[in-house]
Amino acid sequence: MKYCSTCGHLVKQRIPEGDNRHRYVCVNCSTIHYQNPRIIAGTVPVWEGKILLCRRAIEPRYGYWTLPAGYMENSETTVEAAERETLEEALARVNIEGLYSIIDVPHINQVHMFYRATLKDGLFGAGEESLESCLFAVDEIPWDDISFPTVRKTLELFLEDLKSNSFDVHVRSIRHPMTKPRIKDDL
Amino acid sequence: MKYCSTCGHLVKQRIPEGDNRHRYVCVNCSTIHYQNPRIIAGTVPVWEGKILLCRRAIEPRYGYWTLPAGYMENSETTVEAAERETLEEALARVNIEGLYSIIDVPHINQVHMFYRATLKDGLFGAGEESLESCLFAVDEIPWDDISFPTVRKTLELFLEDLKSNSFDVHVRSIRHPMTKPRIKDDL
Numbered sequence: 001m002k003y004c005s006t007c008g009h010l011v012k013q014r015i016p017e018g019d020n021r022h023r024y025v026c027v028n029c030s031t032i033h034y035q036n037p038r039i040i041a042g043t044v045p046v047w048e049g050k051i052l053l054c055r056r057a058i059e060p061r062y063g064y065w066t067l068p069a070g071y072m073e074n075s076e077t078t079v080e081a082a083e084r085e086t087l088e089e090a091l092a093r094v095n096i097e098g099l100y101s102i103i104d105v106p107h108i109n110q111v112h113m114f115y116r117a118t119l120k121d122g123l124f125g126a127g128e129e130s131l132e133s134c135l136f137a138v139d140e141i142p143w144d145d146i147s148f149p150t151v152r153k154t155l156e157l158f159l160e161d162l163k164s165n166s167f168d169v170h171v172r173s174i175r176h177p178m179t180k181p182r183i184k185d186d187l
Numbered sequence: 188m189k190y191c192s193t194c195g196h197l198v199k200q201r202i203p204e205g206d207n208r209h210r211y212v213c214v215n216c217s218t219i220h221y222q223n224p225r226i227i228a229g230t231v232p233v234w235e236g237k238i239l240l241c242r243r244a245i246e247p248r249y250g251y252w253t254l255p256a257g258y259m260e261n262s263e264t265t266v267e268a269a270e271r272e273t274l275e276e277a278l279a280r281v282n283i284e285g286l287y288s289i290i291d292v293p294h295i296n297q298v299h300m301f302y303r304a305t306l307k308d309g310l311f312g313a314g315e316e317s318l319e320s321c322l323f324a325v326d327e328i329p330w331d332d333i334s335f336p337t338v339r340k341t342l343e344l345f346l347e348d349l350k351s352n353s354f355d356v357h358v359r360s361i362r363h364p365m366t367k368p369r370i371k372d373d374l
Contacts, residue, residue: 039298071223074224
């Protein structure tokens with residue numbers, strides 16, 4: 001951020017009065033521009049005991065398998081965001097069964113939320129951001145080609161919970177391993 | 188948003204290629220400025236069977252009672268945000284017991300998350316944004332003077348769950364009652 005989105009003048013980083021963090025503040029109109037984490041919402045879509053994954057048609061992680069998920073938009077709920085992303089990426093309509101995982105990813109200012117879901121009718125396909133979608137049995141998950149740590153962690157938890165058929169909400173955080181250079185890939 | 192925060196030129200609302208929503212897009216450098224919901228993180232702090240509330244020293248809802256909560260910051264987890272807000276507003280250090288409520292508030296682009304917590308040492312006070320803090324027994328909650336619907340809903344759920352001493356995670360959404368004019372007060 002270099003310029004004020006309100007008046008177009010330059011911004012500078014400083015700690016506003018009564019605050020204790022550096023913010024972008026406009027040198028002209030004094031507007032404080034706060035920056036906050038974003039929510040990624042998605043589902044673990046299940047159909048006849050199998051899990052629906054999408055193979056990404058976009059970077060980062062082009063070609064890798066992911067649970068359908070994406071940025072929550074203004075004016076929607078987390079459930080609506082999860083349903084919408086599942087429809088957009090996997091062309092699948094789902095019934096939401098319950099919140100499943102909330103994973104903080106503080107080094108990239110994101111919170112990932114996955115809901116358990118079942119396909120309404122067994123139909124799915126490849127949305128614009130997917131190369132393909134596929135149902136995987138629990139022993140078929142392509143572990144070597146999973147897109148992101150939050151997807152891997154959610155799948156690991158889900159497969160473990162499947163054994164007891166008991167699905168509590170899991171809260172986790174995944175921090176960037178500082179020794180690895182590939183920030184994008186470690187999302 | 189009127190100006191591009193990257194180059195300072197004007198932005199216009201249009202639907203970018205491959206998108207289906209209006210975004211602010213710079214007429215000069217074509218940067219797309221996405222806007223997304225923010226997370227409010229807080230706690231339900233308990234000490235010896237009583238619940239700690241803070242009376243707000245800031246608008247909106249100056250003078251009303253609230254659970255300690257505030258905007259999640261970049262580079263922190265939801266748990267860290269909830270702990271920090273409890274320390275800042277109630278001067279109380281807490282042990283987080285578990286996620287408790289997630290309440291979508293789509294008309295103001297917020298998601299409120301409350302964690303159950305217990306005070307570490309029974310100490311509390313009034314931070315800069317609070318007039319006072321006070322422990323309330325379950326039959327002393329000041330229902331007529333609660334700050335926000337998400338706080339009221341979380342307290343209602345919590346008191347109900349206290350009866351069985353069983354605290355599942357609750358996912359809810361609160362939509363703005365369209366007939367009421369006071370948007371700020373209905374947060």
